[in-house]
Amino acid sequence: MEWTGACYADTPTTEVRREIAASPERVWELVAGIGLMPTLSAELRSVEWLDGATSPATGARFLGRSEHESFGTWETTSYVVECEAPRVFAWAVENPERPSAVWRFSLRARDDGGTDLTQWMQLGPGRSGLSYAIDRMPEKEQKIVFVRMREFERNMAATLDAIKELAEGTRAAAERRGA
Structure with missing residues (x-):
C-alpha cells in the first residue's frame, strides 16, 4: 500500500489478510479471545x-x-463496536464517537471449510499518542504517519501469521517437536 502524503486527519487505514485452513468458529475462538493477543x-x-x-x-x-x-x-x-460471531469483531479505542483508532477482525467462510481472515485498522480521527509526536514535529507529519502505518501493517501480519499457525495446529506441533 502507498502511504506517501497521508496525514493523520486523513484517517489512514491498512489491512492484512490470510487464508486459514480452519473453520471460522475455530478462528473466532482465537480472535475473540483478547487474552491471547498480548x-x-x-x-x-x-x-x-x-x-x-x-x-x-x-x-x-x-x-x-x-x-x-x-x-x-x-x-x-476500547469499546466493542461490532460483534457478530463468527464473522466480525471490532473495537474503537478511547472514544467510540471519535476514536484514536478502530480495529477489526473479519472472518469469511471459504467453500473448502477454511476461513479468510482480515485484520483492518484505521488511525484516528481522535487524538492518540501519535498526535503528540506530530505536534512536536508538524513538518514531519507525513513521514510519522507513514512509518507508523507500516509498523502496524508488519505487526498485523505477524499477528495473523500466529493466528493461522494456532488455528491450523502448526504452532502447537512445532512446539511439541521443539522447533
Missing part, C-alpha cells in the same frame, strides 16, 4: 475486560496496556 503482539502487554464482561459483545469495554520504544507505555480503554 502473546502475539509486539506492543500490547496486557488486556482485561471491564464492567464484568468476559467475552466480546457490542458495548463491552476492555483495558489494554501497551509499550513501544518510541512512545513509552500507555493504557487505553
